[in-house]
Amino acid sequence: MESTKRNLVAVAVVVSGFAVGMAGLLNYFKYRSTANRLVTERLVVTGKSVENTIQNALELGLQFSDMTTLPTTLDRERATDDLIQGIDVFDTEGSLLYSTDHLRASRPVPAAWLAAARRAGNDNWFVDDDNDAAAGISLKNNFNLTIGYIALRFSADSVRADARQVAQELALAAAGIFVLSAALSALALLAVMRRLNTDVSAAEQALRAGDSARAATLAARGPFGPALRRFVETTRAAETEIAELRGRLQRGVQS
């Protein structure tokens, strides 16, 4: 019975660990996806503003690659949100056309951006990269053809630091709940097993009872009742018969 109890405690620990661990994992990933979505949507609000400026210029007949006032607009928009490190505008081939960071002008845009932008189609896109974290949107002309993309670079460090902080809090909470849950479920399992012990004890008591009538009464109480009653009745009958025969034999020997 002792090893069974140990195993039941193990069951409680493993199942609680699985459930609370999975829930903790889900919580963390839910937080991360929500936080990333909020960051993306926050940046995209600024991106939409840039897009409006570009669309207005296109409607006036300006060439996408020849908007002289766009760099000023980009600088102004960058200043509206301290999360934004820079704004880049690039064409569908990945050539950078405008940037708030003039040193970047000679460099191609990161391949991850172009891939994410192409994959996203009309949706927002998000790249969580060590050096090139960005959120972006696509730019379309009047014929609904994609002519380029706007990328809003941001510092992933601050977003990650927040995520780390939340991960620690969630892990701590999950650890506490796990310990409680494992302890409680182990106790609950042992309580169920105690009931089994009670049933067994009742059966033992019935077997130890001197007379069969009392044994049958005791036996009838537990779940082993019918089986135990038959056991007790048969064994008592056999014992009685053997005792009678022995008595008969002994009486004969004495006389």
Place this chain on the structure above:
Amino acid sequence: MNQSYLRGIYLRLAGAVTLVVMLALAANALVSHRIFETALAPQMAAKVASVGAGIRALVLRAVDAGIPFDGLYGVTDRFVEIKDEVPEVAYIAITDTAGNVMHRSASDPEGALAHFRSPDVLALLKTPQAVAPLARVGGEYLVSMPIVAGEQALGMLHLGVDVRFVDNIVLDMLYDVVVVLVVALFFTLELLHFLAGAKMEASLRGLGETFERGASGNFATPRSGHGEQAFGALVKLMDGTLARINAAYAALSRDVEDGRRVPAHERHPGLAAAQGGLQALAARFKFGAGAPSTSQADDGQLAKVRAPLFMFILAEELTRSFLPGYVKELLVPVPGVSPQLLLGLPIALFMLIVAIGQPFFGVYCERVGHRKTMLVGAAVATLGFIASALAHSVLDLLLWRSLCALGYAMVFVAGQAYVLDFANPGSRARSFALFVGAIMAATVCGPSIGGILADNIGVRPSFAIAALLAAGSILVIRGLPGKSAAVSGRTATRLPRMAEIGALLLNRRFMTVTGLAAMPAKMLLTGVCFYLIPLYVVSEGSTQAMAGRILMTYAVMMVVMAPVTASLATTRERMHGLVGGGLVLSGLGGVLMLAGGAVGWVFLAVVLVGLGQSLSISAQSALIGEHCEAEVAQLGDGVVYGVYRLLERLGNAMGPMIAATLVLQVGYRTSFVVIGAAVALCGVAFMLAVRRQPRAALAAA
């Protein structure tokens, strides 16, 4: 007594754990809600402030263009547009410099007016670029921003977010948490069985045997005692009682024998009566030395196979919900093969290898033993999972999935043979329930957890977890006995000959069950559940976790309903009804997609498919024995059932290819309908065919 009592204990144990785990998950949701609120509210505020900056810029442009601040028009319309663009924004208002509302998108939250007029908020007018910290007002979080044109303060912009936005995030996870709870319940049952159940079951069986020995008057002492038992003291007490009676009888016999050795004239007259009594006792009861019981040891060995089987099958089932999506990611153009067919190819190839490989691995298993076959199979599959996680394109993935299929077939066959070898001939059906139970539990847990993992940590790491599980099963398989037990009444496995396969293929009664019922049922399962659903659900904008939940629903239906429907299959006519009705019902599941294409309809369709399959699955294989008595007598049940399983699994392989071809021609939804309608028609055809068919007994004669 044993089974119902044990089931009662199991249910109580599992119920206790499930209740505590449910409470733990609720507590976890509560705590995470608070953490989310603290962490996400500032981020939401920053997002709302970005939205506010746009509105403020618009207002300032209008004022700059000469429109007076108190004469702005169309403001409320713009608020409505913004609420459409950013649904989290529940309230927008513009107030003047005194905090009086000029424009609002909805009724003010409770306490809003006092907040707008509070000195802290109005003080912001002196710092034009400032954004007030998030303030909770009534049921909303408010962000306030000053509107200042040059040096002139015009008013304030206020944006509100419903405080329940965090509730929605937590509620979003509800489905996944319920899945975790269901899976935890199944894990509990498996673990109870693995860590404690087998021993408890053996102990209860020992207890039951001892009860039975005593009750039936069998006092013969077994040559070997019981091992360590959960009810050791009770069994010892009962054994003691039986041994005492046995010893008393032996002593009495000796005394009677001693009495008989004296000369006849010295014998006591009572001796004859005692001797007669002894003979009467010996006739009614059994005394002496009994044979040791082997069933307990064998059942203990039998239960050992469940844990490794569960772990291994779980590894494969984990991939069920995300495999088609993964294949889609790895697609490369292959001349002459459509992308849809390529998508179905890894599943079809897997099923084909399992179908064709199983007969051969059966022979291999008999030669090298269960443990070795299972070890090799699990190792091969582990390699397959690792390589699948690193796959470059669909072409190398085909190779890696083939390794997984080989491993699966080996472990499956060896597991089946293990059960056959260690099960008592009288309790083979119950022993097979153990085998099927492990598979069904893995089918419930795998796809749902796999979908959640794939959505959160990615598909490749999820494959790595599958590899870990398969590798973990190797450790448990090592604990299985190396040599098989002495097999009684089981003929050696042999491959069916081509002539035998041909004869069965031409046999009308065999093909009625196999061709009209078993194969279509499997085609529906793999075509609809394994191919169409994961792809369709994701194509509808839902997640792989949702596909997993839907597949879990199928498995839950099977687990819940299969035992009920199996108990209904008591007569041949009922079996016909169950098989035909089951096929029609599961086919209607596919047809149901005519009603709508939303994910809810897919759920309902899968419920019908699960219900239909659970009706027909047990009766199908039983009907083979009913319909083909003559063939079984002539060829042996190994050959007849071997060919039946082979064809059934070929149906598994054909399902995804049929579905892929249909998707190419008619699209996803119509493919559901076409496959469903075809299966329902097979059900009707089956019913008609069995109605006209003569009984097997007549055919055999």
